[in-house]
Amino acid sequence: MAATIPASPATLQPCKKNVRGSMLIRSPPRPWRRRLPQHVVIADASSSSRGPKAATGGRLETSTDAAAVAGEDGDVIRRLQNGPDVRGVALEGENGRAVDLTPLAVEVIAESFGEWLREELQQLESGRDGGEVRVSVGRDPRLSGARLGAALFAGLARAGCSVFDVGLATTPACFMSTKLPRFSYDASIMMTASHLPYTRNGLKFFMKRGGLTSGEVEGVCDRAARKYVARKMGLGGGRGMPPVVMRVDLMSAYAQHLRNIIMERVIVNAGNGCGGFFTWDVLEKLGADTTGSLHLEPDGKFPHHMPNPEDTTAMSLTRDAVLDHGADLGVVFDTDVDRSGVVDATGAAINGDRLIALMSAIVLDEHPGTTVVTDARTSDGLTRFIQARGGHHCLYRVGYRNVIDKGVQLNADGVETHLMMETTGHGALKENNFLDDGAYMVVKIIIEMVRMRLVGLEGSVGTLIMDLEEPAESKLMRMNILGEAKYAKQRGTQAVETFRNHIQEGKLNGWVLDDCGDCSVSQGCLVDTNDDPFDVDAYMYRAKFFDEYKGELGWVHIRQSVHNPNIAINMQSSIPGGCKSMAKDLLDRYLLTSGVNEFVDITEVQKFVK
Numbered sequence: 369m370a371a372t373i374p375a376s377p378a379t380l381q382p383c384k385k386n387v388r389g390s391m392l393i394r395s396p397p398r399p400w401r402r403r404l405p406q407h408v409v410i411a412d413a414s415s416s417s418r419g420p421k422a423a424t425g426g427r428l429e430t431s432t433d434a435a436a437v438a439g440e441d442g443d444v445i446r447r448l449q450n451g452p453d454v455r456g457v458a459l460e461g462e463n464g465r466a467v468d469l470t471p472l473a474v475e476v477i478a479e480s481f482g483e484w485l486r487e488e489l490q491q492l493e494s495g496r497d498g499g500e501v502r503v504s505v506g507r508d509p510r511l512s513g514a515r516l517g518a519a520l521f522a523g524l525a526r527a528g529c530s531v532f533d534v535g536l537a538t539t540p541a542c543f544m545s546t547k548l549p550r551f552s553y554d555a556s557i558m559m560t561a562s563h564l565p566y567t568r569n570g571l572k573f574f575m576k577r578g579g580l581t582s583g584e585v586e587g588v589c590d591r592a593a594r595k596y597v598a599r600k601m602g603l604g605g606g607r608g609m610p611p612v613v614m615r616v617d618l619m620s621a622y623a624q625h626l627r628n629i630i631m632e633r634v635i636v637n638a639g640n641g642c643g644g645f646f647t648w649d650v651l652e653k654l655g656a657d658t659t660g661s662l663h664l665e666p667d668g669k670f671p672h673h674m675p676n677p678e679d680t681t682a683m684s685l686t687r688d689a690v691l692d693h694g695a696d697l698g699v700v701f702d703t704d705v706d707r708s709g710v711v712d713a714t715g716a717a718i719n720g721d722r723l724i725a726l727m728s729a730i731v732l733d734e735h736p737g738t739t740v741v742t743d744a745r746t747s748d749g750l751t752r753f754i755q756a757r758g759g760h761h762c763l764y765r766v767g768y769r770n771v772i773d774k775g776v777q778l779n780a781d782g783v784e785t786h787l788m789m790e791t792t793g794h795g796a797l798k799e800n801n802f803l804d805d806g807a808y809m810v811v812k813i814i815i816e817m818v819r820m821r822l823v824g825l826e827g828s829v830g831t832l833i834m835d836l837e838e839p840a841e842s843k844l845m846r847m848n849i850l851g852e853a854k855y856a857k858q859r860g861t862q863a864v865e866t867f868r869n870h871i872q873e874g875k876l877n878g879w880v881l882d883d884c885g886d887c888s889v890s891q892g893c894l895v896d897t898n899d900d901p902f903d904v905d906a907y908m909y910r911a912k913f914f915d916e917y918k919g920e921l922g923w924v925h926i927r928q929s930v931h932n933p934n935i936a937i938n939m940q941s942s943i944p945g946g947c948k949s950m951a952k953d954l955l956d957r958y959l960l961t962s963g964v965n966e967f968v969d970i971t972e973v974q975k976f977v978k
């Protein structure tokens with residue numbers, strides 16, 4: 369009978385020593401009695417687990433016939449062994465198969481296991497002698513579970529083990545009851561026949577070092593076989609006091625253990641856009657601690673800052689929250705959550721190129737050699753980062769749709785492309801329907817964080833991009849297109865094409881149009897022919913600038929804005945002062961001399977150059 373002690377295992381009272389069946393010397397039933405010499409004492413095979421060689425204890429000295437019968441009975445137990453498990457028929461109802469996993473069979477196996485365990489522990493821990501041996505017992509919902517469970521408790525108790533009934537449990541949970549500090553049992557037995565029909569049942573055995581081997585289970589069953597023979601003869605059994613069994617709640621602790629694996633401390637900054645759900649409907653439901661999250665409630669006025677991973681206020685507030693709360697990660701969503709950026713545990717902002725690098729590292733690990741498509745405003749350092757991991761970098765037009773479509777096209781052309789990302793934080797994965805989903809991307813990053821922790825890698829996710837070379841300088845300037853709005857697109861195109869033509873006509877010495885990145889497709893990329901362009905975003909060029917003395921200074925990317933009547937000029941240089949030198953050259957030899965300045969406002973460039 370199980371005494372249910374509802375207290376948590378940590379508050380359990382000390383185990384009462386179970387009453388062991390005292391050594392019984394019973395008269396064997398006929399016909400055995402007649403055949404046994406008078407001096408033979410048939411003891412419970414356990415004799416004493418501490419006594420000399422319990423495994424040989426209780427050896428019967430019988431006539432040949434009796435030995436045969438005993439052998440058959442013993443074989444019943446031996447046949448129950450199934451590799452490292454015990455499996456048998458526990459309920460009537462299987463055609464042609466009798467019940468062989470009886471309560472008696474289970475009891476002797478449990479008792480034998482308990483004895484074997486004690487010996488094993490003594491050997492493992494040489495100082496250990498006769499201390500408490502604690503064994504947990506779990507079971508699946510099979511109908512035979514309760515009855516066989518009672519036999520299991522009794523067997524363990526007879527072997528002197530303290531028994532902890534964990535009730536309905538999973539096999540891994542039973543093993544973990546030997547590991548989880550609150551329990552730390554010496555061993556565990558799970559009663560289950562896994563996927564076999566409901567009429568079957570079985571036992572799985574665990575110690576702290578893992579599951580018992582087939583050889584060990586064979587030894588236990590051998591020992592049990594001898595006990596079984598003796599019990600069948602009415603020897604060595606006997607009812608002692610009912611075992612004291614403590615009922616413990618293992619599954620809650622095991623579930624917590626699983627939650628702990630995925631539990632992270634994550635700050636979400638939804639910027640009062642639509643991203644708050646990720647906090648309460650995703651992270652918190654997974655058990656994450658989201659204390660310190662910011663601006664989760666939707667507010668159409670966005671009172672704190674724009675929800676945007678490119679927004680410096682959004683990133684720095686998130687950084688502060690991560691550091692204040694010792695969080696593992698900060699997440700910044702844009703308003704509609706198709707973009708995101710993150711902050712690692714050290715407070716480092718990971719957006720733009722750094723986010724692309726992080727996602728590339730993750731995706732290249734999963735898909736070695738894949739191509740990554742990005743817009744062409746990324747750094748040369750990013751290209752080297754991707755290539756150093758065996759990937760290919762395809763630089764393409766600005767605009768998330770362009771980037772994603774390029775990836776779709778590459779895959780269709782047979783160029784495996786798993787990641788398409790824009791520096792704005794739009795990131796699409798082939799595995800996710802080529803959809804740019806900021807939340808999905810964050811899920812991938814959190815999974816990576818958990819993986820890193822599980823394999824014992826030190827540091828935050830930022831360590832994955834430690835070798836990303838950053839440009840010395842980056843600069844974005846905008847030049848408004850002047851005049852009537854209806855001509856803006858046409859003029860914008862004219863301005864951008866003039867830049868390309870100047871280079872091709874040799875009017876911009878030192879400037880070289882950048883060609884395709886590394887995606888191994890012949891057409892498209894950077895300098896698309898634009899033979900038949902239909903969108904403003906078709907016209908965009910990137911060109912490198914080589915200074916006569918300093919060599920390569922960096923690149924300029926020039927394009928018409930997707931949304932507004934302006935020309936965006938992005939620049940990057942690996943040399944301090946490089947952006948200014950390039951801007952000056954553009955001003956003098958392109959903007960002021962080509963006539964572009966007549967319909968484009970070049971004030972911002974002039975200011976920068978000053």
Ligand SMILES: O=P(O)(O)OC[C@H]1O[C@H](O)[C@H](O)[C@@H](O)[C@@H]1O
Pocket residue numbers: 766767768769790792794928929930931932936
């Ligand atoms: O052309 P701009 O004004 O710089 O805006 C361009 C950007 O607009 C939005 O943010 C889109 O989501 C981006 O994909 C695009 O790159």
